[in-house]
Amino acid sequence: GENVEQHPSTLSVQEGDSAVIKCTYSDSASNYFPWYKQELGKRPQLIIDIRSNVGEKKDQRIAVTLNKTAKHFSLHITETQPEDSAVYFCAASMGSGGSYIPTFGRGTSLIVHP
Amino acid sequence: GAVVSQHPSWVICKSGTSVKIECRSLDFQATTMFWYRQFPKQSLMLMATSNEGSKATYEQGVEKDKFLINHASLTLSTLTVTSAHPEDSSFYICSARGPGRVGRTDTQYFGPGTRLTVL
Helix, strand or coil: CCCEEEEEEEEECCCCCCEEEEEEEEECCEEEEEEEEEEECCCEEEEEECCCCEEEEEEECEEEEEEEECCCEEEEEEECCCHCCEEEEEECCCCCCCCCCCCCCCCEEEEECC | CCCEEEEEEEEEEECCCCCCEEEECCCCCCCEEEEEEEEECEEEEEEEEEEECCEEECCCCCCCCCCCEECCCCCEEEECCCCCCCCCEEEEEEEEEECCCCCCCCEEEEEECCEEEEC
């Protein structure tokens, strides 16, 4: 089955700095890669996703890149703010007609210091 | 749109009792729902995949007789923890595979979770 590795487990940055979280996956058939943000005690919220026919996607301060050959994808947050502090999960799955059972990474706890 | 609710948000029960958790898709039909368990500071552990009108598919190591899942309609799935014990205490989160952007149905929406504490 699919295996998703996520690094780092903890990331501490100063407000205004950029943060990068990286994930690798093992199944080359995976074609859908969402990122979720989970604040303490709350539900995971989809913040951005990318499909295998796209190499990069950006939404304001958040961007995701995908390298299909190397089987890795990354989340980039620029100009970080204290409210960005949360746990971020990456996932990989075969969406849109595939089995669609996402495999999640172990999560990255992002701490943004004011 | 694409809101998933979960009830109750928290429950405390005595050891040996059963607890039912409901997961509803409020404004869309979800043919597939997922149940996760999350321990503090850990990732989401998939317990089972629930398909409307059919038996749930359980992940390896998850006891189907202990965690009963019923997906009776396109908007409701229930998880019943039978004969709960303290080690079942956890945060249980459901999600529904719902309407993504036009033409895509693989976006996953999460419920707010249920904190179960078994005394």
